[in-house]
Amino acid sequence: MIRVLLAEDEEMIRTALAALLEREPDIEVVATAADGTQAVALARAHRPDVAVVDLQMPGLDGLQVVGELGRVLPSCPVAILTGHGRPLLLRQALTSGARGFLAKGAPAATLAEVIRRLHEGRRYVDPLLAADALTAPPSPLTPREAEVLAAAGPDRPVRDIARMLFLSPGTVRNYLSAATHKLGATSRSDAYRVAQDNGWI
Known part of the structure; x- marks a missing residue:
């Protein structure tokens, strides 16, 4: 018998998966x-053979788990079970040590076969x-530009981003400007959308 831990923050999905x-x-x-x-905590207590974990959860997210x-x-x-199968997330999941990556x-x-x-x-x-990840174009952003753009979201204030990342507001503006230019975007929110759509953040 394969003993399984199932972690999913939406009760309806969690209950349905467990029943299946x-x-x-x-x-x-x-x-x-x-x-x-x-x-x-439950993994420590029950010592399951396999864990199935949602990517986005409160507290620790799937990658942290x-x-x-x-x-x-x-x-x-x-x-990792996800409704967001972007190439970057797949790479992050495999790098973090996940052995499986499955779309909801x-x-x-x-799921049983996995x-x-x-x-x-x-x-x-x-x-x-996997096909999406292999065919995705490489990101034009540096790792730091991607980090700042991801932290910025579509409209987070520059001062808040600066505090989060321990950077000066001027440095944050420079990174956001460079990212917006490289992505051919018309605004920071447009740059954020382009980077998300392509799986770069």
């Missing part, structure tokens, strides 16, 4: 969590997400 997995003869959902902090589980329960492979729109039977693969020591990446 419980129908599998070789899978048992031993714990469900509504946020990332609870997921790590992967990192924590890698430290406290390295024998437990993690599959995948057929229900796929859990079995991970339990056998294999990996799984959603084929469509």
Whole structure:
């Protein structure tokens, strides 16, 4: 029996996924969590064979949960479940140590198969997400420009960004101006949209 931890902040989705997995003869959902902090605590308590974790959750997000589980329960492979399959997120998930990456729109039977693969020591990446990641154009932004643009969002005040990133307001403006120019955008909010659409932030 493969013992599974399921972490998903939306109760309806969490309950539905748990019910679907419980129908599998070789899978048992031993714990469900509504946020990332609870997921790590329950993993410590129940020591599941596989964890399935939503990418975006309160407290610790999915990538942070992967990192924590890698430290406290390295024998437990993690599959990231996401509704946002952008190339950058896929790369970040795999870099963080996730063994699986699955879109929420995948057929229900796929999740059970992913859990079995991970339990056998294999990996799984959603084929469509992988294709998108392989064909995505490279980002024209430097890592620092991408970081500042991501922190800026469409309309966060420059002073708030500066405080967040420990930069001067002038330096923040320079990075945002450079990013906007490189992306051929008409405004900072347009630059943010272009970078998000292409999976660069």
